[in-house]
Amino acid sequence: MSHDRGRDGGVELRAVEKDGYAAWTRACQTGFLRSDVTDEDIALAPSMREMIPGRVLGAYDGDRCVGTFRTFPRELTVPGGGLLTACAVSSVTVTATHRRRGLLGAMMSRGLPGARERGEAVAILIAAEYPIYGRFGFGPATWTTEWTVDVPRTQLGRYEPPGGGRVDLADAAEVRAAGPALHDRFRRAVPGAISRREDWWQVATGGIRPPHRQWKEPFYALYRDASGRVDGLLVYAVEDVWEGKLPQCPLTVRHALAATPEAERALWHFALSVDWTAKLVTGLRPPDDVLPLLLGDPRAARVTTHGDYMWLRVLDVPAALRARSYATTGSLVLQIHDKAGLANGRYELTASTEPGASEVRTTTRDADLAMDVRELGALYLGDESAVRLAALGRIEELTPGAAARADLLARTSRRPWCPDMF
Structure with a gap:
């Protein structure tokens, strides 16, 4: 096993073995400023479900883990529909007591060459802060936008899905059954989309519930075309808010997925037609989403978040x-x-x-x-x-x-x- 060191010679970088995963995960949670982490939190942490030997790195000051870094493969859709195995970089932290000692650079220098040797032509990550990753060769490759919609101003009339399609409410089991195939169709047509693990659907539908995340069962809606094929999915939550006997309920979209334009239009129209809803929050969407222009008054949709999202580094x-x-x-x-x-x-x-x-x-x-x-x-x-x-x-x-x-x-x-x- 090879060991490396950052600029601080007292800190050692090494691959983490299985018996060190729990302590590594606790250090990762500390790096993300989560101080109330329990053993159950650690057991159900996303990182614990995808630890790949040789791809989990830790920086250690003595026996204490003060830096974390891991990678795993993801299939990335590129323009034209080609699929490329990418090195997904995640769980990157350096404990506050050990910043500015070259630890992140040492972990990148160890992790990225290994990815190239495995045949992963690019590395991808979600940057918590903009200034960090450019110096390691990453550039912002996708952006994301969230809109807040003033529902009474949308000027949407009654909508009938074209060609005999329909929207139905569903339960979590139906979503877990239909979701993976729907996502596979969707992501193969969208450059920048990545493959999902099977347990993604368990987490998204409450089948796996990390203790530190408060779970409230959402609503699920599926769009089916005239043949009955599931072409779209909407997951949303509604707060029960009234002011002076008038409903002011906000609807927040947790996930929206559409494999056809018809499904996308139908699901947005459905969401904007839910009774008592005064405001709709879209969740993170593509920056050129069709939603604003779907409305009779596009000014009813106001951008509330816009920024870089997935960064990419060519290897x-x-x-x-x-x-x-x-x-x-x-x-x-x-x-x-x-x-x-x-x-x-x-x-x-x-x-x-x-x-x-x-x-x-x-x-x-x-x-x-x-x-x-x-x-x-x-x-x-x-x-x-x-x-x-x-x-x-x-x-x-x-x-x-x-x-x-x-x-x-x-x-x-x-x-x-x-x-x-x-």
Whole structure:
């Protein structure tokens, strides 16, 4: 077993064995400022359900765990519908007493090369704070938005689902039965979406209830098309709030999933038609969600949250660029700077409109664009603009018009979105 150290030579980095998982999980919870963690909390913590030997790292000051880091595989949908095995980075903490000693850098330096060796072409994470992960080569690849809707102002009339579709209330068992197949259809069509473990559905429907999370059974609604196929799911909760004999009940969407546009429109219309509801909170949605324009008065939907969400770090440039498709054919030579050395190099992309059909090779030809690997991460799923990054000075345009050409190739018609926390 190899051991590494941060800048503080007294702290040792090592892989965590099974008998150390509980203490590691307690340190992780402490890092996330949870002080009232019980043994039952630890036993049911999400991290305890996906500990992979060799992929759980801890920083130890003597016998005390003061830093945590773990990775696990997730299937990531890339533009064009290609599927790429990604290294999901999670449970990243450094205890407050041991900050600024190089521990996070040491854990990244150990974890990311191992992912590349396993054939994982990109790493992904959800960044709690914006400034942390750019220095490790991650760039914000998807964004997310939440709306609060003033329901009386929506100007929605009576809605009949097209083609004989219907919305039915359901119970948790029906959702656990229908949800995985529905999600698999949905995520294969949405760049940025990731695969889910089976126990995700247990947690989302109360089958597994971590003690520190107060559980209140939500409502479940399924949209079925005319053939009876489940094409959409809505999970929501409603608070019973009245003021002066008038209902002011807020409805909060916990999960919304639609595999077809018809299902998406029908479920939003249903949610906005629930009796006594005065306000609807959408939960985190794609930043170009159809919801505001679905309303008779789009101003009834007010943005209450908007920000970066899933960050991406390219580990293997040829494998990552080949996995996705491009809007048109063409070629670009990219100079990628990566101080960690994982993605450093000059690459020629000959783009194809079919996933997996592009050619990528190292080259000595003059580069068209030069950038840090973090900018490549922001561009990879098609959300960011190379022209905008060039205007910010984050990309160097070495061939006139190359940034616009990169946008023509790589950007997507709908913005990528990751609906999952991991």
